[in-house]
Amino acid sequence: MNRAIVFPKSGRIKYLFLALAACFVIVFTIASYAWLHPWHDVGLSVPFQSFFFSKSTSGVVSTAWNESLAFGEVLYISMPYRTDRQDAMDLLSSMSGIKLTLIEGVSGDDINAKAVPDNADLKPSVLGCWRAHADAWRYVIDNNLETALILEDDIDWDKNIHQIFQDLSVQMQNNKLRLDPPTDHERTSAPYGLDWDILLMGQCLDMANPQRLDLVQVYDDPNVPSRKDTQEVFLKQMEDLGVAGDDVGKKRLLSPAYGPACTMGYAVTRRGAQRLLLNLSYMGLRGPVDNDMAWTLQDGKIRGYTVTPPLFTAWRVGGQKDSDNVTPDQNQPIVGKGNKGGTSRNLKSSARIAMVKELEMHNWVDYNNRGTVEEQKEKGKS
Numbered sequence: 001m002n003r004a005i006v007f008p009k010s011g012r013i014k015y016l017f018l019a020l021a022a023c024f025v026i027v028f029t030i031a032s033y034a035w036l037h038p039w040h041d042v043g044l045s046v047p048f049q050s051f052f053f054s055k056s057t058s059g060v061v062s063t064a065w066n067e068s069l070a071f072g073e074v075l076y077i078s079m080p081y082r083t084d085r086q087d088a089m090d091l092l093s094s095m096s097g098i099k100l101t102l103i104e105g106v107s108g109d110d111i112n113a114k115a116v117p118d119n120a121d122l123k124p125s126v127l128g129c130w131r132a133h134a135d136a137w138r139y140v141i142d143n144n145l146e147t148a149l150i151l152e153d154d155i156d157w158d159k160n161i162h163q164i165f166q167d168l169s170v171q172m173q174n175n176k177l178r179l180d181p182p183t184d185h186e187r188t189s190a191p192y193g194l195d196w197d198i199l200l201m202g203q204c205l206d207m208a209n210p211q212r213l214d215l216v217q218v219y220d221d222p223n224v225p226s227r228k229d230t231q232e233v234f235l236k237q238m239e240d241l242g243v244a245g246d247d248v249g250k251k252r253l254l255s256p257a258y259g260p261a262c263t264m265g266y267a268v269t270r271r272g273a274q275r276l277l278l279n280l281s282y283m284g285l286r287g288p289v290d291n292d293m294a295w296t297l298q299d300g301k302i303r304g305y306t307v308t309p310p311l312f313t314a315w316r317v318g319g320q321k322d323s324d325n326v327t328p329d330q331n332q333p334i335v336g337k338g339n340k341g342g343t344s345r346n347l348k349s350s351a352r353i354a355m356v357k358e359l360e361m362h363n364w365v366d367y368n369n370r371g372t373v374e375e376q377k378e379k380g381k382s
């Protein structure tokens with residue numbers, strides 16, 4: 001007999017040896033599979049992958065691969081009647097390995113006049129939008145979350161979102177813009193630090209403080225959109241902060257938030273949620289929620305950072321479906337291009353486009369390629 005390995009004579013040692021060899025093969029196979037596949041494709045828990053192959057400098061940043069992207073929770077705001085968008089968000093988030101908690105949007109007409117912040121003279125739709133965000137801040141406070149990511153329901157993100165957030169976490173763990181060194185708790189348990197109130201990642205524009213253009217942290221990110229996929233407003237801001245030429249399409253920027261607009265995706269700390277509720281409810285409301293956020297940042301009453309280009313962007317489908325807070329233009333059709341023709345910008349690889357591809361199948365083509373049962377039998381014989 002031709003044996004490569006000669007087992008020891010004793011039966012027991014032989015089985016022990018076999019068991020050890022089998023263990024080694026199993027561990028090696030699983031480990032190499034985990035290495036070759038992102039964890040969410042394999043369904044492995046993250047600590048497993050980080051145990052074998054920590055890609056990061058410290059363990060805390062690898063929690064970006066968890067279901068809440070290393071935040072306490074991921075919340076998203078959606079009007080109760082927009083079940084179409086909720087379907088989309090469930091699909092998108094499940095395909096990306098993210099767990100979402102719904103915060104129901106509010107119609108401005110349902111807000112009692114006494115509940116409107118002092119001196120807020122705003123249209124009901126604008127008030128409704130503010131109310132939904134204020135409810136999200138309250139959720140953070142009531143659930144004692146250290147941080148939360150707050151999203152709107154009409155967005156898209158990159159299919160490598162976990163990697164992007166791990167890269168961001170590395171930067172925030174080594175944040176040169178912060179005023180005080182991180183505490184031990186921040187180093188071990190707060191992937192993005194806790195020195196901020198608000199972290200803007202889904203703005204439709206921001207403007208850096210013209211007096212402090214020195215405050216910027218530039219970093220390599222292989223998942224940054226190319227120049228042609230980046231909107232002019234972000235190219236402009238990058239240029240103001242010293243990123244131009246060949247660096248566009250390679251670098252992302254972290255800078256103090258100063259003049260952001262839109263609230264498609266941002267994170268708050270618990271302290272941030274309290275400060276927002278103080279300044280944008282208790283003290284009054286000076287304008288639409290995003291404008292007042294920007295003014296409060298400019299007043300220096302809250303501290304924030306902005307990520308440019310942003311990580312969350314609008315998924316646009318055309319027609320009345322694109323907005324819930326401006327009165328629908330009756331001349332527009334309800335359905336425009338639809339989700340099939342929808343588009344987003346500022347992303348290298350749209351997760352919405354990727355998810356459609358990933359779920360696509362051609363069942364009958366696959367059956368036909370395999371041939372008839374008869375043909376199968378013939379193959380089996382030969």
Ligand SMILES: *[C@@H]1O[C@H](CO)[C@@H](O)[C@H](O)[C@H]1NC(C)=O
Pocket residue numbers: 063066067068069070071072073189190191
């Ligand atoms: C993800 O990690 C963060 C930070 O370490 C943690 O607060 C959060 O609870 C984790 N989320 C899940 C779903 O495990």
Ligand SMILES: *[C@@H]1O[C@H](CO)[C@@H](O)[C@H](O)[C@H]1NC(C)=O
Pocket residue numbers: 278279283284301
């Ligand atoms: C925001 O809150 C601070 C208190 O922290 C207060 O001094 C400031 O006047 C408030 N701003 C507005 C516009 O209400």
